[in-house]
Amino acid sequence: MSNMIRRYGAALTLLICLLTAFWLLMLVIMPNITLLESSFRPYLPVTEIGGPKDVYTAANYMKVFNGDVEVSPLGFTFHLPVHVLTFSLTIFYSVVVTLICFLLAYPLAYFMAKILNPRSLPTMFLLLFVPLWVSEVLRAFAWWIILALKGPLSWALVNLHIIDKEVRWITGYNGVMIGLVYTYVLFMIFPVFNAISSLDSNQIEAAEDLGAPWWRIHWRIVLPHAKPGIASGAVMVFMLSAGSLLVPSILGSTTSQWFTQTVQQWMLDALDWNTAAAYAFLLLIMCTLFVSVVMKIFRVKLSDIAN
């Protein structure tokens, strides 16, 4: 701090500290504390707020366990509370989306980093960046057009005689998955690309020279080196997918429900802000847990992920 005063003087130092404090306190810490506090308060009519019924309770969190549904994955039949099911499916499909994104992104990232002529790289980036600049809602909308029952995909496949009747593509979580993968795969490509680029090509050549087959080179040299990038990409894709509201709303079917949609229903339809706060907090905990697990598995630090 004394170093800072010496460099910038007392007035500027104070201004810098105040601006940072405004951000972290008023925009980050305080809202989250309020969120936590609200999540333990009951939903009451305005007149009763502050009255005898306005006491701290975990009731909002307990609403997760209301209303059983029957599910039968792999032939086993369970009864699960409906919100617990939504919560679990959101995590499950977000993990699947993350895996698909990695499988799609890794070969391309390797191609861009090690095979493509570096002079073509700016063009490649430009091409990939175009969809990134187009807003998320429009990207989801584009797939809404493509996947429509009488849309271009069905039309093309019928005319190529691959299928003989139009297919309803948006069933279950299909549409959501397709939309999420398309929307967020770029967040996997860039960190993995950065990580692979920093690998010295001589290492790959040395391994080839020693007679390693291509898959072993990837398994033993490229993948371990790209680990921080993969972790970073996985965290980004998972968080964005699990937190997405647009894609599940636009590309969801009648049988798909995303946890953010449940949160939105409490907040905007039921106008029960306190329960919405509790659910939002559950979402936050889920994301925090996921990040911690990924950081443990990949043995990386938070600062590595941000880069």
Place this chain on the structure above:
Amino acid sequence: MSAGIDLQNVCCDFGNFRAVDNANISIKPGEFFSFLGPSGCGKTTILRMISGFIEPTAGSIKIGGKDMKGQRPNQRPTALIFQNLALFPLMSIWENISFGLEVRGVDKATRRAKAEALLEMVDLPGAADKMVSQLSGGQKQRVAIARALAVEPAVMLLDEPLSALDLKLRQHMRAELRAIQKRTGVTFIYITHDQGEALAMSDRVGVMSQGRIQQVANPRDIYNNPVNGFVASFVGENNIFAGSVNTAAEGMAGFDTALGPFRARLGELAKGGNLKLYVRPEHTILSETAAAENSVPVTVSEVSFEGAFIAVHGKTASGQTIVAELRNDGSATVPEIGTARFAHFNAAHAAILPDSTVGA
């Protein structure tokens, strides 16, 4: 215009580490003064204390007789030339040079004229509108000097500014710096670890080690009459003999060593403690016959050709190496390896000095 600098009992601590210990020195107005020493000896700390980036832990610094305590860098009559020059890369050359005037509110036309005049002076006319990245290393050097001179400082502080240049250019810039200093009459304080640079440019040199000033003298005295082993070794090569003083009279002393008795000048600070005899290789002579005094039989073990001179290494019976330098002017015959010779030196060219540093 130029001002003297007085350091009185200046100390500087970083935590438990004493970077500068009790520095006392008086630098005259218009003097070219160098602080010479290895990295970590405290010379840069002294410079940063004079420029105001560091406050001394104790003692006082006066510039032009005025105590600088509490004066920030932008309030002192000093201008610092940084090791990496620290030219502003986003400003043109003339904006760089006139930056010090700009922040003082001088109008643009005056600033521009002053910048042009300074560019003329450092021999870079017509570079005003270029960018820093368009200049070579030597040209950047000149711009840095011009930028520092623009604020008309009473004292210029130079922190190894030539270290980034290659050898030839560095030697050329030495002469130029010296000339600029003489022309402007500004007090120059120069920091370097290169003894050649310090000896070639300075009016006086202060040799430092481990935070202490070891010796302050003109370049000749530093080289010819070092006060201790550290100074002797830092500014040049030596043949060193361990031993003890037996008799001393009129500044000369007899010195008993394992190789026999020697005679040499007795250094001022050589009063007890661990004493050694130092003699420079260029003052060491090899001959086929023994000399009257200070003579040691050796066998030539290595001959290395260094260009301007030839270094001949001789081994004594006890295994100590003695180096003699022969000038490469054809006057001396170079002995073959394995031949027997006598290494000897004139007592006036050898000194008995304490091997420890001041303050250690």
Place this chain on the structure above:
Amino acid sequence: MYKLRQTLARVYAGAFVFYMLIPLVIMAAAAFNDNKTPSVVPWKGFTWKWFEALWADDRMWHAFQNTLLVALAVALISVIVGTAAAILINSVSGNLRSVLYGTMISTILIPGAVIGISTMIMWTKMGGALFGAEKPFPFIPGLHLSVLGQVSYIAAIVMLLVLARLQSFDQGLEEAALDLGATHGQVMRRILLPHLYPAIGAGAAVAFFQSIENFNVTQFTRGGADTLTVYVFSKVRSGITPTINALALMLICVTLALAIVYEIKRRRSASLEAAREAEARRAAALEEAVI
């Protein structure tokens, strides 16, 4: 075998780019199809009428105006706050730095819905606590809360960009300026900020586009106001016409044009810098010859 793998990689990359771009092409093409539902099949003839409908859509224009205002506000505040935070992070060390840095970047990972709800609840509750039921301006739902919510994570993105640039900054330049007599304010204005401008500019652009994109935070804080994203979303859900496709095509064109302009400027300044360095090398060679 090696050749085959190379070819496969190229084919894959081509297919990937196709996969990335084809939805946008289809979406754009549908803007010209004379069909009430937005699609390219069946093709009922070329028309400009969806662009005309877009032009006449007042609600869309209002949403567009809101989006621009929100994005400008977010860019401005994020740049100021993010730059200050980057300077602070760059000047502190040890535990304080880790805690501050961790808090800042964790905001990027908080789901938008959480940010939206927490911002909404905090400001309205604070208004309730201070003023009772009749809450004045900043404490009511509305786009200004969307701005604050968006800033809370977009500032972190700006901070990372500026911090990266700060790390290439030579502190000696600040000292040199101070030594030449500059005040702290002058050092900031003439030395540090000019060095940071490229990162600040990039940060402003990223903040601007992130804000336009944003749905989650806006959805929970906007009150009744529309932004473009919210408007498009509501249209997709409640009967849509190809006016949206016309809008999408125009947005794609604008962003592409901006990208191309940026790329051209970047290449220009790169070649200018290369020319300067070549001149410096010539000057160095000349110097060597003269000495």
